[in-house]
Amino acid sequence: MSKEAVQLSLPGFEQAHGRWRAEYGRQIGTDRVIRNRSQIEIKPLYTPRDWNGESFLDDLGFPGQFPYTRGIYPTMHRGRTWTQRQLIGLGTPEDYNKRVRVILDAGATAISLLPCNSGFRGVDCDEVDPVLLGTCGTVINTTDHMDRALDGVPLGNISTAMNDPSPFTLLAFTLAVAKRRGIPWTSITGTSNQSDYISHFIANHMFYRLSLAGARRVLLDHIEFCRKHVPGWNPVSVVGQHMQQAGATPVETMAFTLSTALQYAQDCIDRGMDIDVVLRRFTFFFDISISFFEEVAKFRAGRRIWARLARERLGAKDPGSWRFKFHGQTSGVDLTEQQPLNNIARVAVQAMAGIMSGLQSLHTDAYDEAITTPTEETARIAVATQNILREEAHLCDVIDPLGGSYYVETLTDQMESEIEVLIGKIDAAGGMYKAAESGLVQSMIGTSALAFQERVERGEEKIIGVNCYQNDSGPSLSRATERPDLDRMTDHVARFQAYKEARSQGDVRRALDALARAANSERENVYERIVEAAEAGITHGEIVSCLRKELGFGHPLVVV
């Protein structure tokens, strides 16, 4: 809702304001119109005239109170700091295990797993050229692999984020491992971080494996399965990251993400699920760009809008359902290959924006993350950045520290209006599923991406080291790029092939037939069969291939 200029009764205000405006005008010379990434005009100064806290209780409220603008919990970071959840993934399961043990030894209670690109493509490691394996994530194709990757990891006591899109084989392997170790599924906690198939279809084709309709079916089955058997797991993470990285403005990103959440919520309602039970396990995942204030406003607006949507539009009754829980990752798109050490400063600023926005967990990029998987050293710096912000800059001490800033509140309101307009557009197109199917969202994002690129080309959008302050001396990275050991990887592939041959082909056939049957029946839960298949030793590639055949291969709509 847009606000008209607020009525003030401060004596002398208008005069003082007028004086400032006059002096400003005289001294500024040629003033140019400044717009943020969402193209909202940014003024040089904000005053109580723009926002004066009159609607404090309705629009802001207190932390932990509807509409949660200031934070979803009463204590926020002062009570419990944000979760440091660094993404890791590299090489073989053993390589991953080494890294994860270091993190756990340092006291982490949350880990994240990033699979190899080959996994995202839905194939097993023996189906691609070995030089491409394990360079951006860990190769995990079976329950055995997962067992080795999570060796010594107390599955029942830590939270795991699986960066795995539909059909969520990584969780299936994890559950199989838990069963082997006698750990009850009820004590497994974590998130299916990449369950948002609509965002993949729109903006991250790498993660898009099954047809839209197929992914829709699998997600709903996944939600139901988790609700019944793994109640501590968050099966839904609605992802704004991909769209922002693809070029959507912050306003567009939040609007599209909320619309997607509405779509998934509606799908669950249509299936007869209890909306309150479902929404409690909805989480969000966003990119945090370096447009500092814009990001803070984006998240605060998002929190407020979601609370209202959940309560009023979706009819959720439990306050737990109205809370906008989100994980933020500093945006790799803002990082540069040129003068890479500059990225440390960038990540710090992005992280600050995320922290001050009240996120629940944070991943900070390593300074070389734009170019390669982080080394131990660069990963250490990324974590140290979070520690410095918490311990030295004391960013945890005050809840919603930017609340009440005339600028931030005005911007939050403005972004909220724009976001709602866009949500309306998606509604008019029949909801996010249809809007994505028709390519509407993709072309909007493409337009924003092109516009941004053109601003960079024109020098309007300045990027240090790229279009200004360039420095041509020497290579950008002072060391050779770290890669997984090719011999160890080829070895890993060979072992995997031997493993496949050694299985009972009859068992394999039976498990895959059961999976195919489930996919073709309307009443069976496909995800239950996926987990059974994982337990029976079926591989990631075999599961994905079977589902692609029965439910449709995922071909994204390409819009240029």
Next chain:
Amino acid sequence: MSLATLSPPARVLVTKIGLDGHDRGSRIVAAFLRDAGMEVIYTPPWQSIPAVVKLAMEEDVDVIGISSLATDHLIVPKLTDALRAAGLGHVGVVVGGIVPEDERAVLIDAGVHAIFGPGSARDEIIQHVALLAAKVRETKDAELAEIAQ
């Protein structure tokens, strides 16, 4: 841009081989090239090398632009070898994306004409591709003239 556009327009393939799936950059470049008057055959990522060779042949492309992140550039020499083996060695190949400094020489030796890093300006890319396409056309026309004797 002073370069006269070819007629029929230059045909450029913009594609990705290997495993990376980030295509924001390649989509933007495809749009740039189209706006500069070229015909761009655009594919989604994860094209196999045999598929790219077949496409280059059927579409009679002048230039192939490979968008590369992660380690995808490591298999570009396999592509240039395959192109040559199929009689398509005259087709220009350029690579855009992130290629570590110490791994660029290998690409150039394999026949890659140019490598565009992330800071490359639009005009720079367009100029280069247009010039390369014009050169490739000349070679093809000369070949055709020979056949016509």
Next chain:
Amino acid sequence: MHDDLVDRLTAGDPSALARCISLMERGGAAADRIYRRVCPRVGGATVIGFTGAPGAGKSTLIDAYIAALRVRGASVAVAAVDPSSPISGGAVLGDRARMWRHAEDPGVFIRSVASHGHLGGLSESMHRIVDVMDVAGRDFIIIETVGAGQSEVEVVEIADVCVVVNAPNMGDEVQAMKAGILEIADVLVVNKSDLPLAQRTTKQLTNMLELRRENRDVPVVETVALTETGIDALHDAITRRLAAGAGDKQKRRERRMRRLIADRAGRIVRDLVGDADGGDLADLVHAAASGEIGIDAAARRALKAVL
């Protein structure tokens, strides 16, 4: 005289086919020479046109249909047409990417063709492109066009069978979708027929057919391209229409030639009249501007003046 190239073309060499297509697109003396040589051999291929609005799932359907043809041992060539930008003359040709299944199959030759600003949506050289594909020995030639503007008219001239692809949930577009496109259909497809509104779309089309006086025998086939459902039925429908329409190929070809010649004549005259600065024409223009004579009369007099 291009012997080697033509021989390789007729022997089915795909790289020769690719070069010949490029030559046809470019036009000129060499192209004319080659075309003259191969023309007599044209006629062995079956040409099928697929058209329909964006979003109907045309490319996915074609991808599935090609698979069905391959299973039956037929070789295929595809001409996938996309519009050129009227401003820059460039184009993004992205249709072939959707025929991913056949990306490595030498039995499926795929060529992306830009419309080159041709108002009809199909470039003038399209029939030559189809002819060289024919002469290269391809059993089936598929033309994919966007169902907008006049390109459907052209597809009718070149294709033996025209398949018009519809999908439910395209709202009023089916209705509005120019009764024009539906007129040219030899086979109507309702794709995405697993969607709830598919039955309604089928009904709408069948109703429309019943209202016709002639050409009511158009089969309406329901498909789900994504899961390859209904593809055999589609092939049967196409085969039956081919059998029914056999023999018209030459007539169609001649009709196209006549239209191309008329269009070209019109362009030549337009240029002449537009560029002329002779005194006679100036007087004519003046007279028309002041209403002394009508446009039709002025045009006829201009024709006499310039030719």
